[in-house]
Every structure is written in C-alpha cells, then in structure tokens.
Amino acid sequence: EVQLVESGGGVVRPGGSLRLSCAASGFTFDGYGMTWVRQAPGKGLEWVSTTNWNGGSTGYADSVKGRFTISRDNTKNSLHLQMNSLRAEDTALYYCARAHDPANDFGPPGYWGQGTLVIVSS
Amino acid sequence: QSALTQPPSASGSPGQSVTISCTGTTSDVGNFNYVSWYQQHPGKAPKVMIYDVTKRPSGVPDRFSGSKSGNTASLTVSGLQAEDEADYYCSSYAGRNNLVFGGGTKLTVL
Numbered sequence: 551e552v553q554l555v556e557s558g559g560g561v562v563r564p565g566g567s568l569r570l571s572c573a574a575s576g577f578t579f580d581g582y583g584m585t586w587v588r589q590a591p592g593k594g595l596e597w598v599s600t601t602n603w604n605g606g607s608t609g610y611a612d613s614v615k616g617r618f619t620i621s622r623d624n625t626k627n628s629l630h631l632q633m634n635s636l637r638a639e640d641t642a643l644y645y646c647a648r649a650h651d652p653a654n655d656f657g658p659p660g661y662w663g664q665g666t667l668v669i670v671s672s
Numbered sequence: 673q674s675a676l677t678q679p680p681s682a683s684g685s686p687g688q689s690v691t692i693s694c695t696g697t698t699s700d701v702g703n704f705n706y707v708s709w710y711q712q713h714p715g716k717a718p719k720v721m722i723y724d725v726t727k728r729p730s731g732v733p734d735r736f737s738g739s740k741s742g743n744t745a746s747l748t749v750s751g752l753q754a755e756d757e758a759d760y761y762c763s764s765y766a767g768r769n770n771l772v773f774g775g776g777t778k779l780t781v782l
Contacts, residue, residue, distance in 0.1 A: 585771065594675075594776040595710070595718065595761050600769060609769030650708070650723050658708035658763035658771060660729070662717040 552576045554646045554663030561669045566636050570666055572629040572646030580604065580624040583655025586631050588642035589665070598644070599631065602655040609656060614640075636670045643667050676701065676762055676774035683780040684752045692777045694745040694762030700772055702743035706765035709738055709747045712776075713758045721760075722747060749779070757781045 558570040572584070586598040599620040600609045608620055619632040629646055643665040650660025677695040684690040694701065694709075701707055707725045710718035720729055722738035725745060735750045745764070749756055762774040 587773075594759075595712075595763075595773045597763075597771040597773055600771060607769060609771070611770075645717060650720065654706065654765075656769050656771065657706040657765050658720075658723065660708075660720050660723060662719070664717050 552648060552661045554648060554661060556644065556646045556663045556666035559644065559666030559668045561671060562636055563672050564637060564670055566670075567632070567634045568636065568668060570631040570633065570644055570646075570668070572663060574627045574629065574646075574648070577648070579622075579627040581652045583649040583657075584620075584622060584629045585647045585649070585659045586620060586629075587645045587647055587659070587662075588640075588668075589645070590639075590642040593642075596642070600656050601629070603652075607655070633668070636668075638670050641668060641670050674772070676764060676772055678760075678762060678774035678777045680775070681778045681780065683782055684749075685782045686752050686754065688752050689748060689750045690752060690779065691746050691748045692760055692762075692779070694747070694764075694774045696743050696745075696764055696766075696772070698743060700764040700766040701740065701745050703767065704765045705740070707738070707740060707745045708763045709736075709745075710761045710763065711756075711758045712761065718761065752781050754781050 585600040646663040647659030648661040709722040712718045
C-alpha cells in the first residue's frame with residue numbers, strides 16, 4: 551500500500567524558512583516523480599513543485615520559484631521542500647504526492663499524503 | 673501558469689447525471705492527454721477519480737467517466753449518490769515540467 555507521510559509544518563514568521571519532509575513507503579520510491587501541492591485554507595489546490603525520479607529535473611510554480619527548492623533522497627525514500635523567504639500567502643496545507651505513472655514523472659499525481667500545515671504569521 | 677477554468681458549483685438529484693467542465697488552453701489540456709480529476713471531501717486529501725483523460729483507477733465506480741474535446745476536459749458522474757457530494761478538481765500537465773490545477777467545483781447532491 552502506497553503511504554506518504556508529511557512532516558515539518560508549523561508556524562513561522564514572514565521572511566523565515568521551513569523544511570518539509572515526506573516519508574514514502576509501499577512502492578519503489580526511485581521509480582516515480584514526486585510533487586508538492588498546497589491548499590490555502592478554504593481555497594483550491596495549487597501546484598508547487600515536481601521532481602523527476604532522480605532529482606535531476608524539476609519544475610516550480612512561478613509563485614515559489616527562487617524561494618522554494620525541491621529535493622529527494624532515494625536512499626532514504628524521502629522527499630523534501632526547502633521553503634525560504636516565506637510570505638503570508640504561503641500559508642497552506644502542503645501535500646506530498648506521487649506520480650500516477652512511472653513513465654510520466656511530471657503528470658498529475660495519483661497518490662497523496664494527508665498534508666502538513668504551514669502558517670506564516672507574525 | 674494560469675489555472676484551468678471550472679464552474680464553481682454543480683448540482684443534481686440522486687440518480688441523475690452531472691458533467692463538470694475544465695477549460696484550459698493549447699498549452700495544457702489541448703496539447704496533452706494527461707488530465708486527471710480529483711475528488712476531495714471536507715478535511716480529506718484529494719483522491720484521483722480519473723487519470724489520462726479517460727482512465728479510471730481500480731476501485732473507482734464506473735459511474736465516473738472522463739472525456740476531452742479540444743481545450744476542454746469533462747468529468748461526468750452518472751447515477752448520482754449522496755456520497756458523491758464533494759469538491760472536484762481537474763489537473764493537467766502543462767509542458768516544461770509544469771502542472772496546473774483547476775479552481776475546483778463544489779458538487780451538491782440535492
């Protein structure tokens with residue numbers, strides 16, 4: 551069974567940094583692209599970033615480009631999101647998600663974790 | 673990276689069918705057959721209902737179906753049931769390692 555468990559969320563001041571992690575199990579981690587998606591309170595889903603199977607190719611939403619960095623450690627079956635220069639508008643539930651298809655790292659994800667909450671507030 | 677366009681709400685009575693549209697551009701929906709639909713109940717994580725435009729994951733009832741014409745993808749829910757009441761989101765690959773989501777549609781079962 552595919553399991554994705556996010557951690558690292560919390561309350562941070564504007565301008566601060568936070569590192570999210572996602573522990574993956576139940577599948578061959580290095581066979582799939584991985585994605586972060588966020589959802590602000592009461593709002594819709596917003597794509598944040600995706601990495602291919604080995605971290606060698608990535609994509610970022612314009613809203614986070616230059617501030618967030620996605621990475622993965624295939625030896626530890628883990629995905630990370632380093633978030634710097636945080637803003638109030640980054641407040642959201644952050645989901646870790648796995649690609650549906652091993653042949654399509656950057657397509658819409660097929661499996662989702664339960665999310666970790668990030669609150670940016672002074 | 674503009675969001676895909678979905679109607680904010682849709683509704684139908686039990687047993688009826690309802691279709692939710694998802695309009696993009698030639699840069700996303702119109703150019704790739706990588707469109708997925710997600711169902712999200714309050715306080716829950718999204719669940720994929722349709723992927724690759726028309727494919728249904730195992731365990732998803734065949735009452736759910738997907739299609740695409742030009743720049744618009746659609747999700748049809750037939751034989752509406754009370755448990756289908758939820759928010760629905762579409763998503764499409766948008767090229768250059770980008771992904772895009774729709775704004776979401778709240779489906780109400782009357």
